[in-house]
Amino acid sequence: AQSVTQPDIHITVSEGASLELRCNYSYGATPYLFWYVQSPGQGLQLLLKYFSGDTLVQGIKGFEAEFKRSQSSFNLRKPSVHWSDAAEYFCAVGVGAGGYNKLIFGAGTRLAVHP
Amino acid sequence: AAGVIQSPRHLIKEKRETATLKCYPIPRHDTVYWYQQGPGQDPQFLISFYEKMQSDKGSIPDRFSAQQFSDYHSELNMSSLELGDSALYFCASSLGGQGGITDTQYFGPGTRLTVL
Numbered sequence: 001a002q003s004v005t006q007p008d009i010h011i012t013v014s015e016g017a018s019l020e021l022r023c024n025y026s027y028g029a030t031p032y033l034f035w036y037v038q039s040p041g042q043g044l045q046l047l048l049k050y051f052s053g054d055t056l057v058q059g060i061k062g063f064e065a066e067f068k069r070s071q072s073s074f075n076l077r078k079p080s081v082h083w084s085d086a087a088e089y090f091c092a093v094g095v096g097a098g099g100y101n102k103l104i105f106g107a108g109t110r111l112a113v114h115p
Numbered sequence: 116a117a118g119v120i121q122s123p124r125h126l127i128k129e130k131r132e133t134a135t136l137k138c139y140p141i142p143r144h145d146t147v148y149w150y151q152q153g154p155g156q157d158p159q160f161l162i163s164f165y166e167k168m169q170s171d172k173g174s175i176p177d178r179f180s181a182q183q184f185s186d187y188h189s190e191l192n193m194s195s196l197e198l199g200d201s202a203l204y205f206c207a208s209s210l211g212g213q214g215g216i217t218d219t220q221y222f223g224p225g226t227r228l229t230v231l
Contacts, residue, residue, distance in 0.1 A: 036222070043205065044158070044222040090157060094218075101218055102148060102171050103207075105157040 002027045002095045006106035013081050014114045021076040021109050023091030032094035032101055033074040035065055038108075039087045047089075050074060061085070086113045117142055119208050119223035127229045128196050136191040136226045140208030146170065147189040148220060149181060150205040158205055164189055196230045203227050 005024045013019055025031055032051055036044040048059025055067040065076045074091060088108045094101035120139040128134050140147050146165045150158040160173035164183035175181075178196075183189045187208075193200060204227075207220040 034219070041227075043224040044207075046219065046221065049219055094220075096171055101209075101220075102160040102163055102173060103150075103158070103220060104160070107157050 002093060002104050004091050004093050004104055004106035006089075006091055006109050008109045009107065010110050010112065012112040012114060015083050016080050019076075019078045019081045019085070019111070021089050021091075021111070023074045023076065023106060024072050025074060025091070025093045026072065027093050027095060031074075033065075033067060034092045034094065034103065035059065035063070035074075035076050036090045036092060036105075037087050038090065044090065047076070081111075081113055083113045083115060086111055119206055119221055121204075121206050121223040121226050123226060124224065125227050125229075127231065129231055130196055130198060132196050132230075134193045134196060134228060136193070136204055136206075136228070138189045138191070138206030138208075138223060140187050140189070140206075141221055144208035144210050144221075145187060146209045146218065147183055147187065148207040148209070149175075149189070149191050150207065150222075152203040152205060152225070153199075154202070161191070193228075198230050201228060201230045 003026045034049045035047040047063050048057050050057050050067045058064050063078050088110045090108045091106045092103040122137045148163040149161040152158040161175040163171045167183045178194050181191045203225045205225045207222045209218045209220045
């Protein structure tokens with residue numbers, strides 16, 4: 001069955017430090033992978049996505065993610081975290097046939113940023 | 116740029132009442148998805164529509180129904196509400212079709228439903 005695992009429920013980093021959020025997926029076919037960010041009480045904002053091609057994808061707000069098929073991973077990185085990055089981050093895989101891809105989300109990682 | 120619009124943003128209902136949530140997709144998007152996010156949980160897929168036809172179904176209770184109209188907006192109807200239905204309900208839209216890379220889902224701000 002398709003699934004997404006985000007091993008870290010909470011992560012705390014200092015402002016200016018680097019960040020890596022882990023995501024592992026289980027999906028038989030070539031995955032469509034996404035990272036979304038959710039601020040408290042807000043909707044989900046797309047950070048970046050991977051469909052095919054270059055395995056290192058760039059997103060908004062200085063985030064990037066690397067797709068590693070051998071490890072079934074799609075980890076999110078940022079070289080220098082800002083206080084405004086504090087939020088919950090969800091990794092998701094799109095599953096389904098054709099253009100009808102529903103998203104299966106991981107449990108999320110809540111990021112806290114210390115000044 | 117235009118985003119997904121959801122209304123209402125907040126809704127308070129009593130047990131056993133009904134509720135209707137509305138979703139207006141991004142212009143030209145033909146696919147709509149509904150997700151439910153309980154407190155402290157990840158979003159769970161409920162149902163989706165492509166070109167006004169149901170395209171996929173997830174863990175949607177029988178008490179819930181949904182449809183997509185000719186203008187592509189969608190409504191989620193919820194009856195016999197239970198306390199456990201209290202959640203944030205998201206609508207997302209995409210440009211579906213035949214599996215093109217344009218089918219990224221863009222989410223609305225959500226409707227927070229509280230059942231008392």
